[in-house]
Every structure is written in C-alpha cells, then in structure tokens.
Amino acid sequence: MSDIKLYSGPLSMFGAKAQIAALEKRIDVAVIMVPFEMKALYEPKHPDVLRINPKRQVPVLIHSGPWGDLEIFDSTQIFEYLEDLMPQPPLWPANPVERARARLLELKSDEVYFPHIIKLMGLQQTPDDPAAITARAGAAAFYEELEILLGDGRDWLTGTAFSYADIAFYMAQIFGDRMGAPIPASHRYLLAWRSRMGQRTSVRQVAGAMARYLLGENRRVPDFMKALLG
C-alpha cells in the first residue's frame, strides 16, 4: 500500500491532473475514487474530503510518514508538492521566466478557460442562450491564444519540454469538447499537440479510464478520447 493517497472522482478533471502528474513522476499513489453519481454528483461527500478541504472538493492528497499525515488539497498545490517530492523528471521549466510563464498558463487553463466550460455545463439545454454564446467565445479566444503559441514550432505549451501546463489544459479541453466548445478543426497545431498528449502513457491511462466511465454511463465520448482506449 502506498504512503500517498489521492482522493479523486471518475470524472474529476482536477483529480485527473494530479493522477497524470504522479504517473509522469513514477510516484506510487493509491487513488481513491470518492462516491460519484451523474445526478447527485459528489453528494454525499467523502468524509476525508470534508475533513481536509474546506472547499469540499477533490482532489485531496494525504502523504503519511514519520512527519505524520501531510494533508493537502487543490490540483495545483498537489503539482507543487509532487515537484518538490520528486524533482525528476521536472515538470516545470528550469528557467525562471519560462517557469513563471508555465505557471501562468496552468493557472489560465484552470481559472480563465475552464470557468467558461463550467458555465456551459449549466446551459446544455439552451445552447443559444447569450450566456452560452459568450462562454463559447471565451473558450475560442483561449484556443486561439494557444494555437498562436504552438505555431512557433514548439511541441508542448511551454516549449520543448512537457509540463504541468500541458496536463492542465489537456484535461480541461476534454470538458470543453464535451460541453459543446471543441477545439476548431482549423487549429492544426493545437490538434497536433492533443494527439501528442494522447500518446503519453500517463494520459492514456487516466483519460482512457474517464472515457470508459463515460461509455459505461452512455454519455458521448469525443473521438479523440475513443482513440485512448485499447
């Protein structure tokens, strides 16, 4: 049994971020899927999640050792802890400027792009609602920004090395696609980046499990996710 427990959910994009990072770093983590159901979502919440996270959300991580139990929450906080715990392979660039840019991109993915997608989650039955149109436009602006970034020949969002920013946006855009704001076919650099992401073992394992869960619930699975199966 691992000393590290990660509480996540079968459709938690934030939990999946932490899980992918641990796999990339080959850190042994026991993933605990909290109760989750399509209608009730995370209710009732797992008692450990309630105890540790005042925001009552997954992911939560517990690392037990001689120091007692380290208990933390939030996917970005977990990224930082995993980076300190296991510096190799680095998932932030070494150069301070590049590192700051990577951190900003990871934040923008979670806190600028993803809120548009959350908005769309509540507007699935009314796609022509002005709020849905605004949310899709917000997502499109972020796709455009990343397409321009990748157009300089880089393989990964922050340059030549794969980083936490790639993990964050890959997971977020899965939900963008599912909620009616897919990456446009014209964004060939971004789509090529997504294919590269889909070749990573960590991504196939975690996003592939999410695709299987969606299939089991008779939900639509984006084609690029189907390619992760098998």
Ligand SMILES: N[C@@H](CCC(=O)N[C@@H](CS)C(=O)NCC(=O)O)C(=O)O
């Ligand atoms: N900023 C947080 C967001 C966490 C979050 O939104 N978690 C969702 C699942 S993906 C959750 O637990 N939702 C249940 C709720 O908010 O009640 C992070 O990066 O971990």
